[in-house]
Amino acid sequence: MRKILLHGCLGVAVLLSLFPFYWTVVMATNTTQDVFRNPPKLTIGPHLFDNVQTVLQSVDLIAPIVNTVLVALGTTVLVLFFDSLAAFAFAKYDFPGRKVLFGLLLLMFMVPTQLALIPQFVIMAELGWVGTLKALVIPAAANAFGIFWMRQYISNAVPDEMLEAAHLDGAGFFRIYRSVILPVIRPGLAFLGIFTFIAAWNDYVWPLIILLDPNKVTLQVALSQLNVGLKQDYSVLMAGALIGVLPLVVMFVLFARNFIGDAVKGAVK
Template identity: 70%
Template sequence: MLLRRLALHLVLLFGVVFSLFPFYWMVVMATNMTSDIYRYPPKLTFGSELATNIAHVFEKIPFFAAMANTAVVAVATTALVLFFDSLAAFSFAKFDFPGRRVLFGLLLGMFMLPAQLALIPQFVVMVKLGWAGQLQALIVPAAANAFGIFWMRQYISRAVPDELLDAARLDGCGFLRQYWHVALPAVRPGLSFLGIYTFIAAWNDYVWPLIVLVDPDRLTLQVALSQLNRSYGQDYSMVMAGALLAVVPLVVVFVLFARGFIADAVKGAVRG
């Protein structure tokens, strides 16, 4: 038993090191010169060039404007997804209405389709609406998604007892009051996970912003950073410094949301 636990911990430790090494290597590259990276053997320790590399990033691209655009898109998308997906999931999970199974089947079918199939018709729609080059072209199409509805539907089915909703109906609660006052407080861990997932996906989105943001003054962060890679590809230290700056907000959001997710999950487990 002791050897088995030791082997399990070693495997887990190896997995942690293996997962964190790319991030560590990005920090090493961002704090050194590009010439240090090409040395043999390569330099694996932190350097003192981070400030210089960051200054080069600020010189080459409008970093803060791109970050502000990305923050607006990520926050707005996350808020809309949390509302619309949880509302639709609540309807699918706890209410019987005509066509529910058919609609949920169509939803699962959309979930399995690759997102790239919708790029061309989606771009045509944005052009027709006059939204090409505007941030709403990123926010509105992502306001709801099949994965979020499916995830929250499964979570609500287990976390919200039917008896609790029956008691709310007896007290005179309508649909929206049941959703807001009964269902949402019980599914906060699921919402926290969906919020983390959606924010990271919106922050890291590259292909759709590259296609639809034709205005160079409204670029998102990932598209702006790709200009560093295309125009200054030989200066990998500068590119990695930009990538490191883009990762910092994600780490902060993950820590904040994950803390609430874990606390709510543990509270629910103890209560159950």
């Protein structure tokens, strides 16, 4: 009985979690009048292609999609490389100020992201990067969560004996990183890569501030142009939201086993 109750509660939690996405699909496949009638229509309708066509006629999404893919991939690659390098140093090397630096890193979790927007914009302006995709990719390379996650993963997954054996063979820092560390931490990198890609894909505030050229905007900023005027067509808005989130849903479904499994392993360790 207890097991049945537990599974029932989990089922209800899953349904509650999936309902917002289902409601987005319902709104995207119906008209605004269907959705806001009393009682509202809760079934998938036949107007998806009409709403998507309206989105494509209202906003040019080709360049924003390309920009978003470039930013998400570039951010993911840099985060995986630099954060794993820093994590390797924090986890396995004893250097002056290590504890202080790691403590400052942990303090970064307590600083709201919004507080860094103005200083970050000033730095980008001094570098002449305002309005460029570099301003989205480069600052994201140093990620506090990424360093912390990989540091914990390396500390538990890589035994010190492996490093000692590599040192005896005359391997240096980067040789050990490439030949010893990377093969062991691939599951952790996979989780961090998916997490980073999703975060970069969904980022809205910073691209809205830093990208001034309409041809350089990302997908989320481009879709926000649908939300203008006094009269809103919410079905078209939800169709745009569906376009923005569908690639992430497909990616998550394809890699869900690795994503969840590696997250659980990291939590256990």
